[in-house]
Amino acid sequence: MNEYLKIAIKASLAAGTEIMKVYNEEDFQVEVKLDKSPLTIADKRANEVINSHLKLLGIPIISEENEEVSYDERKQWKECWIVDPLDGTKEFIKKNGEFTVNIALVSEGRPQLGVIYAPALKTLYFAIVSEEKAFKFTVPDDVVDPNKVILKFSNEIWPEVTSNYTKVVGSRSHMNDETKKFIDDLKSTKKEVQVVSKGSSLKFCLLAEGEAHLYPRFGPTMEWDTAAGQAICEAVGYSCKFTDSGKTISYNRENLRNDNFLVSYEG
Incomplete structure (x- = not known):
């Protein structure tokens, strides 16, 4: 296993432990940032x-x-980590378990590896894009050396590309009119369309493990919301493209906010 991936996995599990300490408290304080996010x-x-x-x-x-960090400095970086330490804070506050730790390594703007850990679900997803495989691992409570256990017991995952219906994954907390229109338009061309709601970057994971087929996102996201999920999806044949330009989502851009995008299977 790639050494960078090992460290990213270890970091995600350690972060998950800290998250769950707070999650299991009866009450915790919620602040509101300048962008209105919790x-x-x-x-x-x-x-x-x-x-x-x-x-x-x-x-x-x-x-x-x-x-x-200013773009004047960042644009000199050949590679960087893109991190969301707690993706799906709204789901965390609701205590529905659908929140994740997202860690991706990016080189020249493209995701090279991704780790997504859902600590409340004890579920870890990871991939190295160049190896064209993605994996899922159920984390036991008594892991001493997680990387040894993960190497031995992780299950490879892959998309479901032959189906009589299309499952569209939508946000648990951010379903909007544009997304609904996309789904309605799809229904007019497909025999059957089903909608699956999921919080945080777990939406990407549903695609990678064959539980959904499309992920349209019409609404604001940031690079740290998508980088790890994109790595996992690209490893198994999905593309992640901006809907207006048709270009693949790149990273460490001057503006870290993503435009609308679509994740779909290209093989």
Whole structure:
């Protein structure tokens, strides 16, 4: 297993432990950031843990909870980590389990590996894009050396590309009129369309493991919301493209906010 991937997995599991300590409390304080998104102590603790692991590699980090680095500096980076220490904070607050830790390594703007860990579900997804395989692992409570266990017991996942129906995955908390129109338009051309709602980057994972076929996103996301999921999906044949330009989503852009995009299978 790639050494960078091992460290990313270790960082995600350690962050998950910190997140669950807060999640299991009866009550925790929720702040509201300038962009109106929620923030909890779990976001902050997870970010600190992830940074402590990834900084050992000497590769710069773009994280939702880190201080933003100017593009004048970032544009010099050949590679970087893209991190969301707690994706799906709204789901975390609702306590429905659909939140994740997202870690991706990006080189020249393209995701090279991705790790998504859902600590409440004890489920880990990961992939190295160039190896064209993605994996899923159920994390036991008593893992001493997670990488040894993961190497031995992870299950390879793959898309479902032959089906009489199309499953469209939508956001648990961000379904909007444009997404509904996309689904209605699809229904006019397909025999049967089903909608699956899911929070956080788990939407990407549903595609990679064959539980859904399309992920249209019409609404604001940031690079840290998509980089790890894109790596996992691209490893198994999906494309992740902006709907207006048709270009593949790239990373470490001057503007870290994503335009509308569509994740679909290309083989």
